[in-house]
Amino acid sequence: MTENDAPFLRLDAIVKRYPGTPAPAVDGISVDIQRGEFVSLLGPSGSGKTTTLLMIAGFELPSEGRILLEGRDIVGLPPHRRNFGMVFQNYALFPHMTVAQNVAYPLELRKIPTAEVRATVGRYLEMVGLSGLAGRRPTELSGGQQQRVALARALVFSPPVVLMDEPLGALDKNLREQLQVEIKELQKSLGITLIYVTHDQSEAMTMSDRIAVFNHGRIDQIAPPDRIYRRPATRFVGEFVGDSNMIEGRAIAGEIGLADSPLGRITCTDGTSVLTSGQPVLVMIRPELVRLSNRPTPQNGARLVVSRTTNYGDRVLVEGIGPNDTPLRLRVSAREAEDCRPGSQIDVAWDPEDVHVLPRSA
Amino acid sequence: MATSRMYAEDNFKASRQIWRGAMRAARPWILLLPVLTVITVLFLVPLLGILRLSILGEDGYSLASYATFFTDSFHLAVLGRTLGVALIVTLGCLILGYPVAYVAARYAGGLGTALLLIVTMSFWTSFLARTYAWMVILGSQGLVSNLARALGFEPPQILFTGLAANIGMIHILLPFMVLALFAVMQRIDRTLLRASEGLGATRFQTFRRVFLPLSVPGMINGCAMVYIVCLGFYVTPELLGGPRDQLIARQIGSQIEQLLDWREAATMAAVLLAVTLVIYAVYDFFFGLDRLWRS
Ligand SMILES: Nc1ncnc2c1ncn2[C@@H]1O[C@H](COP(=O)(O)OP(=O)(O)OP(=O)(O)O)[C@@H](O)[C@H]1O
Numbered sequence: 001m002t003e004n005d006a007p008f009l010r011l012d013a014i015v016k017r018y019p020g021t022p023a024p025a026v027d028g029i030s031v032d033i034q035r036g037e038f039v040s041l042l043g044p045s046g047s048g049k050t051t052t053l054l055m056i057a058g059f060e061l062p063s064e065g066r067i068l069l070e071g072r073d074i075v076g077l078p079p080h081r082r083n084f085g086m087v088f089q090n091y092a093l094f095p096h097m098t099v100a101q102n103v104a105y106p107l108e109l110r111k112i113p114t115a116e117v118r119a120t121v122g123r124y125l126e127m128v129g130l131s132g133l134a135g136r137r138p139t140e141l142s143g144g145q146q147q148r149v150a151l152a153r154a155l156v157f158s159p160p161v162v163l164m165d166e167p168l169g170a171l172d173k174n175l176r177e178q179l180q181v182e183i184k185e186l187q188k189s190l191g192i193t194l195i196y197v198t199h200d201q202s203e204a205m206t207m208s209d210r211i212a213v214f215n216h217g218r219i220d221q222i223a224p225p226d227r228i229y230r231r232p233a234t235r236f237v238g239e240f241v242g243d244s245n246m247i248e249g250r251a252i253a254g255e256i257g258l259a260d261s262p263l264g265r266i267t268c269t270d271g272t273s274v275l276t277s278g279q280p281v282l283v284m285i286r287p288e289l290v291r292l293s294n295r296p297t298p299q300n301g302a303r304l305v306v307s308r309t310t311n312y313g314d315r316v317l318v319e320g321i322g323p324n325d326t327p328l329r330l331r332v333s334a335r336e337a338e339d340c341r342p343g344s345q346i347d348v349a350w351d352p353e354d355v356h357v358l359p360r361s362a
Numbered sequence: 363m364a365t366s367r368m369y370a371e372d373n374f375k376a377s378r379q380i381w382r383g384a385m386r387a388a389r390p391w392i393l394l395l396p397v398l399t400v401i402t403v404l405f406l407v408p409l410l411g412i413l414r415l416s417i418l419g420e421d422g423y424s425l426a427s428y429a430t431f432f433t434d435s436f437h438l439a440v441l442g443r444t445l446g447v448a449l450i451v452t453l454g455c456l457i458l459g460y461p462v463a464y465v466a467a468r469y470a471g472g473l474g475t476a477l478l479l480i481v482t483m484s485f486w487t488s489f490l491a492r493t494y495a496w497m498v499i500l501g502s503q504g505l506v507s508n509l510a511r512a513l514g515f516e517p518p519q520i521l522f523t524g525l526a527a528n529i530g531m532i533h534i535l536l537p538f539m540v541l542a543l544f545a546v547m548q549r550i551d552r553t554l555l556r557a558s559e560g561l562g563a564t565r566f567q568t569f570r571r572v573f574l575p576l577s578v579p580g581m582i583n584g585c586a587m588v589y590i591v592c593l594g595f596y597v598t599p600e601l602l603g604g605p606r607d608q609l610i611a612r613q614i615g616s617q618i619e620q621l622l623d624w625r626e627a628a629t630m631a632a633v634l635l636a637v638t639l640v641i642y643a644v645y646d647f648f649f650g651l652d653r654l655w656r657s
């Protein structure tokens with residue numbers, strides 16, 4: 001992205017305070033979103049995701065800040081004039097209208113000729129695989145089918161931006177995964193700019209171009225999924241997304257890329273900028289990147305006493321206690337786990353490239 | 363020995379289970395028994411008595427009294443007037459009650475709760491007291507007439523006209539309408555209104571195309587209730603209306619009190635009951651719609 005490449009949708013220092021609540025629900029967030037981008041808003045309950053989405057949609061007014069669509073401030077625009085598609089968690093289908101009438105609704109409001117409405121509705125119902133159910137009422141559909149209707153209704157008027165608030169939250173796992181794929185494909189083939197609220201990290205990981213991780217009304221990090229996973233900007237992001245070992249250490253003065261920790265010396269190839277003059281650091285190692293080793297390693301490894309193993313079928317989680325009572329978790333295959341009975345001693349090691357370092361304050 | 367004891371225990375358990383099952387199935391009926399008794403003795407039996415009275419002539423059973431009723435233009439006019447007045451009152455309640463219920467449902471807490479409180483308060487006040495209040499307000503020396511005089515013109519007669527009777531009945535039946543509408547409106551999902559606005563509808567379009575159709579079950583409930591109650595209204599039209607605005611309930615009364623014609627009175631009561639049942643059937647049909655949309 002170059003300097004003069006103006007963002008399509010820009011949130012500029014948005015703050016939202018609900019009357020009567022001490023802390024702001026959204027506390028100064030700024031995001032630039034490109035046309036055609038899939039951005040997930042990920043975070044725990046109450047972190048401000050829905051509030052942010054409602055402000056973009058126009059249902060809530062920001063207390064401070066601006067929302068710019070192609071450089072134009074849209075904060076004063078009522079929802080019906082923003083022309084955004086929206087999908088709600090509970091589908092919000094109109095119960096007194098059939099499937100086809102629900103999907104036709106936004107087109108009729110835009111005074112599209114009847115013949116064209118019918119053709120477009122047919123096309124979109126086919127796209128979401130519901131051609132045969134046009135005459136049904138929403139109550140006569142399964143949850144997954146209802147969500148597909150909501151999807152078609154949000155896309156049918158070709159909105160420049162589509163907003164979805166936990167659209168798959170009420171569906172079972174298989175259906176959710178199936179619809180994740182379908183939504184992603186629709187988004188790509190139609191070139192939609194999609195802002196997607198979820199608190200399911202794997203959903204955010206598999207679907208998004210970028211993930212914005214919310215923490216108490218702020219965005220801790222906004223980055224592509226693999227970067228969020230491998231190089232979290234804060235301890236919160238590292239712990240919220242995936243499983244992690246967080247080891248409190250201290251950068252060694254005078255050395256580059258070396259930290260002292262209860263587990264011994266740890267080499268870091270990343271984040272060396274925080275590794276300067278003996279400041280406290282947080283070293284993160286993902287459990288699946290820790291491996292069993294057949295000999296003790298003086299650096300970038302440790303000897304553990306296994307305290308517990310948990311079998312997840314594909315992998316086994318081994319929890320052990322290292323030097324100085326420091327807990328460490330690793331994931332190994334079922335066969336490797338045979339050597340990891342509780343009480344036994346194991347040697348583990350990791351690659352310096354897989355170590356991520358954060359300032360301890362973050 | 364041990365086995366036989368187990369056997370006996372099993373038997374005991376099984377019979378106890380059967381007894382329990384029977385009790386469980388019977389329990390709702392046991393609870394209903396007092397109510398069923400009261401309804402049968404005090405309501406169904408007398409009702410059958412009235413129906414019997416209406417077809418019991420000097421020379422055995424006949425429908426002669428119904429023939430008389432439906433060929434007597436005076437009686438038909440009273441029935442027609444009753445149906446017409448009930449319609450006017452129902453529409454009046456709907457038009458006045460809808461905005462009240464709408465505000466109460468949309469602004470729950472604060473304004474909405476206050477409105478609902480006012481409505482229910484008048485609901486709890488004796489309708490006789492409210493009828494007399496209207497007599498004071500609408501009388502020839504009442505508030506309305508004096509106001510008209512203060513503005514410089516001679517007020518027309520209001521009290522003891524059909525207008526006064528209608529005003530009184532609308533006022534008394536309005537809470538029924540508001541509460542029936544409110545009950546349905548309050549359950550309308552707010553996210554539907556949001557979704558509509560998000561899809562490009564103005565507030566007014568959202569009201570007309572989403573809120574209004576979804577409130578139809580409440581309108582039907584309220585209208586059916588008000589209409590049915592209105593058909594049997596006696597005191598208020600009698601006190602506020604004129605002698606020529608008599609409704610069928612009053613007519614039934616005078617058949618008995620003045621003419622001692624029990625058979626004719628029973629016939630009119632039966633006709634009124636039939637009309638009510640027809641309206642109830644229509645209501646029930648539409649109320650089914652409400653359930654179809656939900657669940
Ligand atoms: N209408 C409101 N009035 C007052 N406070 C509100 C309102 N809506 C949300 N909040 C508060 O704002 C904060 C953020 O809420 P929000 O709904 O945006 O969270 P969220 O990230 O969507 O959470 P979830 O995952 O549970 O949906 C919460 O503390 C919530 O209690």
Ligand SMILES: [Mg+2]
Binds near residue numbers: 049050051165
């Ligand atoms: Mg939410």
